[in-house]
């Protein structure tokens with residue numbers, strides 16, 4: 001029996017159900033709306049579990065589920081060695097969102113990462129503490145800024161409503177997901193054009209050990225997907 005972990009709410013859950021239905025596997029919630037149970041029809045040997053999108057990478061790496069759907073941003077953020085833990089089987093064509101660095105729109109002289117790095121250096125000298133970037137993507141942001149030699153900052157953890165932290169004076173900049181850009185604009189923030197940290201989309205993933213098993217090969221064939229190498 002293969003266990004498939006799906007996001008438990010919102011667009012990601014609905015579009016995951018649609019993706020599988022278009023491939024002859026009908027997924028549906030079981031029990032009440034508040035129960036996290038679901039079932040699969042149209043294929044044998046597949047069970048479902050509804051999980052927080054942020055928890056699916058860890059459940060896959062641990063092998064408690066053999067298949068999962070979540071954003072590539074969360075896979076890379078949650079799993080340091082993601083390539084050795086999981087296999088990306090197929091981008092699914094929805095859940096497109098960019099992880100970006102954004103600063104106040106009024107920072108007219110900040111037009112890119114080089115300006116940001118200079119502002120961060122001046123900020124520390126002027127204020128005696130490092131410029132604060134609010135984010136929930138600590139691993140990805142640190143790696144990106146290190147790669148671009150930006151050093152004078154500190155990360156402030158923000159698990160939601162991250163765009164509001166600048167107005168609330170708990171941060172000077174943010175790194176968060178954007179899709180239409182509406183939330184950033186509404187909070188008077190602008191994206192630095194050279195600060196796309198990761199372009200994410202919903203992806204079907206497998207636990208790396210399970211990817212080579214016969215039941216997985218059969219499911220991939222049913223879905224018309226190439227066998228992972």
Ligand SMILES: Nc1ncnc2c1ncn2[C@@H]1O[C@H](COP(=O)(O)OP(=O)(O)OP(=O)(O)O)[C@@H](O)[C@H]1O
Pocket residue numbers: 008009012051052053054055070071072073074095096097177178179180200
């Ligand atoms: N506005 C959006 N448009 C498209 N995709 C988005 C949007 N916001 C978030 N996502 C993507 O949806 C996935 C889930 O994001 P979300 O922030 O809901 O994760 P999460 O908070 O860990 O989930 P949960 O709230 O269940 O714990 C991520 O891969 C993210 O990139």
Ligand SMILES: O=P(O)(O)OC[C@H]1O[C@H](OP(=O)(O)OP(=O)(O)O)[C@H](O)[C@@H]1O
Pocket residue numbers: 160161163176177178179180181182183184
């Ligand atoms: O660029 P936009 O189209 O404005 O989308 C970006 C927003 O979408 C997500 O929030 P959402 O309310 O979708 O989910 P959440 O409950 O995780 O905040 C994300 O956290 C951003 O705040």
